[in-house]
Structures are given as structure tokens and as C-alpha cells.
Amino acid sequence: DAGVTQSPTHLIKTRGQQVTLRCSPKSGHDTVSWYQQALGQGPQFIFQYYEEEERQRGNFPDRFSGHQFPNYSSELNVNALLLGDSALYLCASSFGLAGVVYTDTQYFGPGTRLTVL
Amino acid sequence: AQRVTQPEKLLSVFKGAPVELKCNYSYSGSPELFWYVQYSRQRLQLLLRHISRESIKGFTADLNKGETSFHLKKPFAQEEDSAMYYCALSPSGTYKYIFGTGTRLKVLA
Numbered sequence: 404d405a406g407v408t409q410s411p412t413h414l415i416k417t418r419g420q421q422v423t424l425r426c427s428p429k430s431g432h433d434t435v436s437w438y439q440q441a442l443g444q445g446p447q448f449i450f451q452y453y454e455e456e457e458r459q460r461g462n463f464p465d466r467f468s469g470h471q472f473p474n475y476s477s478e479l480n481v482n483a484l485l486l487g488d489s490a491l492y493l494c495a496s497s498f499g500l501a502g503v504v505y506t507d508t509q510y511f512g513p514g515t516r517l518t519v520l
Numbered sequence: 521a522q523r524v525t526q527p528e529k530l531l532s533v534f535k536g537a538p539v540e541l542k543c544n545y546s547y548s549g550s551p552e553l554f555w556y557v558q559y560s561r562q563r564l565q566l567l568l569r570h571i572s573r574e575s576i577k578g579f580t581a582d583l584n585k586g587e588t589s590f591h592l593k594k595p596f597a598q599e600e601d602s603a604m605y606y607c608a609l610s611p612s613g614t615y616k617y618i619f620g621t622g623t624r625l626k627v628l629a
Binding site: 406407436438443444445446447448451453458459461493508509510511512513 | 565608615616620622
């Protein structure tokens with residue numbers, strides 16, 4: 404099992420553009436969370452997807468959206484990119500339980516480094 | 521506001537010396553607290569969580585609700601403990617995590 408995988412590894416975009424980042428969870432996991440990690444900061448929670456729905460969101464604008472597919476993989480979309488969106492974007496997967504708020508161990512991917520020029 | 525504070529950006533200790541990485545949190549309820557570690561060129565990974573009360577790689581952390589702290593301790597540091605350590609909080613009834621800014625631990629030979 405390769406664990407959590409993310410693509411691409413690096414990405415360079417210009418202001419105003421849109422970007423899509425991808426994540427495949429660890430085998431057996433059905434929950435995907437996305438984080439933004441700016442340089443010198445800890446990861447900041449963007450949102451979590453379970454059963455193809457966003458079930459928790461952090462303090463990020465609507466420009467940040469996501470999707471989860473039936474195979475549990477996930478995408479993070481960011482529209483109208485700003486310079487401040489430059490960061491490492493981390494995906495983490497875990498096993499969820501329907502109807503139960505349960506913080507299972509998260510397994511992180513290697514991240515996608517996004518640079519906005 | 522819910523917040524996790526790690527006051528030290530960098531902590532250097534000699535091999536064999538005790539280590540304490542500080543973590544203070546701001547949250548009025550009963551949080552779940554975690555320590556994550558990132559070794560050089562590796563992924564962020566869970567080190568321990570307070571509800572399991574485990575000792576992982578010789579590290580322990582005790583939740584002090586009175587002082588709202590969750591400091592990470594190890595009696596004798598090893599060179600392989602050199603890494604970036606993040607304290608994280610998950611507010612009860614939510615799925616989100618709030619991370620601190622991290623402390624880089626350097627264990628000197």
C-alpha cells in the first residue's frame with residue numbers, strides 16, 4: 404500500500420487562475436481531509452469529505468471547494484488564485500463512521516506545493 | 521477562539537538530556553489532543569494522542585486541563601528524535617483539527 408498519494412507534486416500558477424489538486428486515500432480509508440500549510444506555519448484545516456459530502460469546513464473562503472468520488476479519492480479546487488494561496492497543500496485520510504463524530508488517526512500524503520505568481 | 525500555541529520555534533538539546541516540547545491550547549470544552557511529528561523528508565505522522573495514554577518512542581504527554589497544556593516529554597533524547605513536532609487539537613463534536621506552528625527539535629551529539 405503506497406499510503407496516501409497526491410498529485411501533482413509541484414504546481415506553478417498565476418493570479419486569477421484556477422487549480423485542481425488530487426488525493427487518493429490510504430487503502431481502506433473513506434474520509435479525506437485537506438489542509439493548507441504556509442511556510443513556517445502549521446497545517447490549517449480546509450475541509451473534510453465523507454461519503455462524497457463535505458461534512459466539516461474550516462475558515463476558508465468559498466474559492467476553496469472540493470469533491471469526493473465514489474472510490475473515496477478527492478479533489479481540492481481553488482478559484483481566482485491569490486498570491487497568498489501559495490502553500491503546501493496536504494491531504495489526510497482516515498476511516499470514518501457514519502453518524503459518529505470520531506477522530507480516527509489521520510494519515511498524511513506528501514503534499515502538493517502550489518506557487519502563485 | 522480555539523487556538524494551539526507552541527511557544528518555541530526551535531529547541532536544541534544534547535543527546536541523553538531530557539526534552540519537553542510545550543503546547544498550550546485555548547478551548548473551553550473537552551478537546552482531543554495530539555502530537556504529530558515530521559522527520560526529515562518524511563510525511564507528517566501521528567506520534568500520540570492523549571486519549572490512548574500511550575508512550576510512543578519514549579515520548580509521553582499529559583493533558584493538564586487547569587493549565588490548558590499538553591506538553592510532550594522524553595527523559596533521554598536521542599539523535600533520531602530530531603524532527604518537527606506539531607501539537608494539534610480537535611474540538612469535541614467536530615471533525616476539524618487545529619495545529620500549532622510547530623517546534624523544531626534538534627538533538628545534538
